[in-house]
Amino acid sequence: MYKWLEAVLKEQYQFIRCLRRTARSEVILLEHKNLHRRIIKRTFTGNAEVYRRLLLLKQKNMPEVLEVAENENRVLVLEEYIDGVTLADLLNERLYQENQVRKLVCELCDVLSLIHSYDIIHKDIKAENIMIENGTQTLKLIDFNAARIYKKYSPRDTEYLGTAGYAAPEQYGGVSDRRTDIKQVGELMKVMLTGETSDKIPYSGALADVIAKCIHISPDKRFQTAEALKRSLKG
Secondary structure, three states: OHHHHHHHHHHHEEEEEEEEEOOOEEEEEEEEOOOOOEEEEEEEEOOOHHHHHHOOOOOOOOOOEEEEEEEOOEEEEEEEOOOEEEHHHHHOOOOOOHHHHHHHHHHHHHHHHHHHHOOEEOOOOOHHHEEEEOOOOOEEEOOOOOOEEOOOOOOOOOOOOOOOOOOOHHHOOOOOOHHHHHHHHHHHHHHHHHOOOOOOOOOOOOOHHHHHHHOOOOHHHOOOOHHHHHHHHHO
């Protein structure tokens, strides 16, 4: 399947540009030679379990996964192209007001509620992995390369994947669960409002208590679900 898919892509699509490349992964933009439809081709070293589960899910706040293939420990994913900009790029121009943060994070909570119900933990929620779609201004959660399926009786995470400033303590020697994503959402809100994560300048606005609960060092003292966080934002 992997080699066949690569051959089809080479025959029917043309390379537009590379969007991201690391030692473990590559994300490129392709366009169909005749239909001019654009798609994302994502390749990385790891496990396809999360993306195979995402194949079954559709939600307006994440790209649709179109196909998944494996070749030993190399994974190839085709997904919907989102015509938009990352939140990180937008934050280079301006910070967000609290009402804007509430609206966008409520959308983020919607997609987290869905993936958490399928035991998918994103584990790398940050401004670079949030896109705002042009035209609709809809939030899109992208890049599930670091995501894992939550396994209740797993003694610890097999890999310490996360981003400094956003990552929860349990990502370094514990077990990540939905509350790990909640912690990262809290850090994201802090970045949207101040430009810094919680280990930098303080924040004392109306959302201070919500953020503090999200980022608490103890998972048991955070919001336990994305639904509970959304209720606090709307209340």
